[in-house]
Structure formats: structure tokens, C-alpha cells
Amino acid sequence: xxxxxxxxxxxxxxxxxxxxxxxxxxxxxxxxxxxxxxxxxxxxxxxxxxxxxxxxxxxxxxxxxxxxxxxxxxxxxxxxxxxxxxxxxxxxxxxxxxxxxxxxxxxxxxxxxxxxxxxxxxxxxxxxxxxxxxxxxxxxxxxxxxxxxxxxxxxxxxxxxxxxxxxxxxxxxxxxxxxxxxxxxxxxxxxxxxxxxxxxxxxxxxxxxxxxxxxxxxxxxxxxxxxxxxxxxxxxxxxxxxxxxxxxxxxxxxxxxxxxxxxxxxxxxxxxxxxxxxxxxxxxxxxxxxxxxxxxxxxxxxxxxxxxxxxxxxxxxxxxxxxxxxxxxxxxxxxxxxxxxxxxxxxxxxxxxxxxxxxxxxxxxxxxxxxxxxxxxxxxxxxxxxxxxxxxxxxxxxxxxxxxxxxxxxxxxxxxxxxxxxxxxxxxxxxxxxxxxxxxxxxxxxxxxxxxxxxxxxxxxxxxxxxxxxxxxxxxxxxxxxxxxxxxxxxxxxxxxxxxxxxxxxxxxxx
Ligand code: MG
Numbered sequence: 225x226x227x228x229x230x231x232x233x234x235x236x237x238x239x240x241x242x243x244x245x246x247x248x249x250x251x252x253x254x255x256x257x258x259x260x261x262x263x264x265x266x267x268x269x270x271x272x273x274x275x276x277x278x279x280x281x282x283x284x285x286x287x288x289x290x291x292x293x294x295x296x297x298x299x300x301x302x303x304x305x306x307x308x309x310x311x312x313x314x315x316x317x318x319x320x321x322x323x324x325x326x327x328x329x330x331x332x333x334x335x336x337x338x339x340x341x342x343x344x345x346x347x348x349x350x351x352x353x354x355x356x357x358x359x360x361x362x363x364x365x366x367x368x369x370x371x372x373x374x375x376x377x378x379x380x381x382x383x384x385x386x387x388x389x390x391x392x393x394x395x396x397x398x399x400x401x402x403x404x405x406x407x408x409x410x411x412x413x414x415x416x417x418x419x420x421x422x423x424x425x426x427x428x429x430x431x432x433x434x435x436x437x438x439x440x441x442x443x444x445x446x447x448x449x450x451x452x453x454x455x456x457x458x459x460x461x462x463x464x465x466x467x468x469x470x471x472x473x474x475x476x477x478x479x480x481x482x483x484x485x486x487x488x489x490x491x492x493x494x495x496x497x498x499x500x501x502x503x504x505x506x507x508x509x510x511x512x513x514x515x516x517x518x519x520x521x522x523x524x525x526x527x528x529x530x531x532x533x534x535x536x537x538x539x540x541x542x543x544x545x546x547x548x549x550x551x552x553x554x555x556x557x558x559x560x561x562x563x564x565x566x567x568x569x570x571x572x573x574x575x576x577x578x579x580x581x582x583x584x585x586x587x588x589x590x591x592x593x594x595x596x597x598x599x600x601x602x603x604x605x606x607x608x609x610x611x612x613x614x615x616x617x618x619x620x621x622x623x624x625x626x627x628x629x630x631x632x633x634x635x636x637x638x639x640x641x642x643x644x645x646x647x648x649x650x651x652x653x654x655x656x657x658x659x660x661x662x663x664x665x666x667x668x669x670x671x672x673x674x675x676x677x678x679x680x681x682x683x684x685x686x687x688x689x690x691x692x693x694x695x696x697x698x699x700x701x702x703x704x705x706x707x708x709x710x711x712x713x714x715x716x717x718x719x720x721x722x723x724x725x726x727x728x729x730x731x732x733x734x735x
Contacts, residue, residue: 233290234315235314237290238314238513241278241281241513244274245274246468246470251270252271253469254267255267256465256477257460282321283322283326291303291315291318296318298378298379314513317695324390327376335369336373339365340639343359343363343639344639347638347639354628354629354633355628356633359639364606366638366639380396380397382397384597384644387596387600387644388400389644391519391520391648392520392647392699393519393698394699395521395651400647403713404590404593407650407654410717411587415571415587416622423570424566424727428555428559429567430484432483433484433485437551441485441488442458442489443458445492446492446496448677449679454472456475457476458475458492459475460477460480461477463479464476464495465495466499471510471511471515472503474502474503476496478491478495479491485552489535490535493531493534494530497529497530500530501517501526503691504683504686504691505694506687509692509693513695514693515695516694518693518696518698518702519651520645520651521647522655522699522702523652524652524653524655524656525659526656528652532582533660534674536568538726539672539674541564543675545561571728573621574621575630575634576630582720587620587621590620590650591613592635593647596644598612600643613631654713655711657715658703658712659689659706659707662689662706662707663682663689690706
């Protein structure tokens, strides 16, 4: 059959792109973990070369021709020839990636790269000096370029549709509104109620936890979660991340040395969640372009399920706390399990998104989403961002930052041209809660296993239900087939209410 030859040729070309990208990932990993300071410049050149080669292969005229022969268009991204689910998913995935490489004229690509590179360094200076006026002209240029890119992508009906679709295929602004509007209402009410309750004791986090024992704790939990030592590594970097260098080489990083070793602990569990996803791709997608997370939201659901739904749960600590006490007997020896459990789940409105707890986190995201959509619609000017940011912070969390580094200048994303990215962080929480509910339906003994330190049944469930498929199915398709319904934020909010009612006591959390 001729279409099989076309598909095979596409797969051969895709394999080269896959290999190039993992080679670049190795250089990137090296840069973040051990590259000598003076070698940064040439490393950027090396990375730019590999990126250029991958672009050429993705945008190659023969790829355009093969995708056309297979019938892939915006309306029929899976093609129009008879294919298996995995092959149709492959065509759709390749078509999406190809299209992103060819739909922007080259001068726009160059201008975008130049502007974001300048804006990132200006943003870093502006953040240091709390000077928004310094950053505003750069941000304006980026917003204009983003609008132009959205127009050229021709996805959906609202300019934001093209932006969110880049990171969360198939997601739209209308769908985000359907989810975020009620979620915001529920979360702001919950935060306001929690604020009136007495706060858990957390003073024991301020003690000196020996670095060596922090390391032991990180390695212990990785081994316990089943992170395979012969298919990955744990290293140290300034900002924790996960990177895939091959089908059997997925590396994660953490950072130690903060006074509270549990920041490092939860960050290690979080990255392990990302890593286990990348290590779980099945044979049908192994080694090709489909061996990739299907969306940033699903990726984040994996990390957050392990971090929050498992490792911040009461059963987890009921089983694990004794070992941690033995590791830090001088500090935690006299701290009761319940006190510790409440401390790691403390809810406290704060300015910085990356430090936010499980309840307030999604509100930080919705704030950014509202600003991004208003910028795209032209109902908000860049100059007004600081004031509107602070007003929203006050409405959502009841706090007002007194400097811009704690407000609108805190994140690197906008200077890097990442618009439409933030919502995926909150989607991760929502997908995670909905999928976890399905996991508990299928595995009635799940929380008993967690308490006993047996994580294999849950990991196997994730592999079977999600990991094995890579990008074959979109987030929406996965959610529908696993849980029987589209995204429903009610699972996340009812999880939060139940958990924090139990921790904070008092009158029940209504709404
Ligand atoms: Mg993450």
C-alpha cells in the first residue's frame, strides 16, 4: 500500500528529529548541571545549530508533501487514509509540529528570537530594580509579535486559542473560561475561609537539617517510588527540572541547602512524576516523535499527582514519617506525625507562584490567564499591568505586593514569549484530581498501598492508562476515555475541601 510507504518515510524522518532533539537535550542538561561558566557562549552556538537542523528536517518540503499525500490538514490532522490509532496519532502529531515550523515567515522567526532574547535580559534587570517602565517597551513588542503569531496559526476563533493550543492541543479559551470561572469562585471562597482558622505549627522547618541527610531522603524516596536507577539520574541544578535524553535516559534534578529540606523532597517527587511519565512510553511509540508528553497539562498532572495527591496525603506520612524521624531524630524526634502532616499542608496566601500551596496555586495561574487574555483582546494595555495585577492579587488572595518583583515582574514567561503557557499549570491540578479519582475507582486499595509504601500498583495504572500512549491521544481524549467525562473541575475542589476541612477543622467549608 502506497500510504504505508509514505508513513514509513515520515517515520524515518521523524526518527532523525527525535535523535537530534535528544542530543540537544544532553547539551542542555550539561549546561544546567555542570558546564564551566566560560563555556556558555559556545554552548549556545552548539544548541542553535542543532535547533536549526531540527527545524530544517521538520519544515522540509518532502515532509509537506508526505503529509499532504496522507491527507493531513487543519480540518483532518490525522489524515484521510486508513491508519491504526497510533499511526493516526503520529500523523496528527507530526502535522502539528510541521505546521508550527512553516506557518511563520522567516523574518518573524528571527525577530521573535531576537526580541525575546533582549526582553529576557531586560526583564532580569527590571525585576532586580523593581522598574516596570524599563520592561514595558520590550513587553509591548512581544505582545505585538504574539498577536501576529496567533493570527498566522489560524487555530480556533479567539486569538488566545492558538496560544493555549500550542501547549495544550485542542484546548480553547471558551473551554478555559468554562473551567476557570467557577474554579476561581470556589478557590477564593476556600482561601478566605481557611484564613479565619488557626494555622498549623511549622517552626521545626527552620532547624538545620544536615545536607547529607537531605540527600539520603531524596534518594530514599526516589527508590521507593520505583524510579529506575539504570534509566535515569538525580543531579543538582539551580532550578529543578526533568529532561529526556533517550527512551532509557530520563534525568531529573533537585536543589538542596534550603533550610527546609522538605522543599527539596517535594520537588524531587514532583520531577520524578514528570520523569516516570517519560519513562513509561510503550513499545508502540518508543523511539519516535510520539514518545512525548501529550500536553503540558497532562505532564503536570503526573508530577502533581505524585507530589500532592500521594506524597502530601495522610496515608503516605502515616507510613513514611517514622523513617524521616529516624533520619532527623534531633529535630523531628518529638514532633508528632499529625503536627508534621499539617505543617507540610499549610495554606497561606503568598506573592510568589512557585512557592504557593495546593489551594492558592491555581489562583496565581488564573490571575495570569485573565491578564493574558485581556492583553490579546486589547482591553488591557501593557502600562496598566502592574496596577491590575496588584488589584487582582488583592481580590483573589487578600494580599497586595509592595514591590514589583513580588508581583508582575516575578515570572520569566512573558519575556520569553510564553503566552498561553500558564493555564497548563492549573490544568495539571484539575486533570490530576479527576484521573486520581478514576485510579481509586479501579484500585480500591490504592491508599492502603500508599500507606504501606507500595507505589507500583498506582504507577502501573498510570502506565496502562496514560503513559504508554505518549502523544497518541490528546488530553481531552484521554480524560474522556479514562474517566468517562470531559474535564470537570469539581473533582479538584471537592478533594481540596475534604482534605483541608480535615486539617483546619471548624465549620465545614461551604460553597
Ligand atoms: Mg512541573
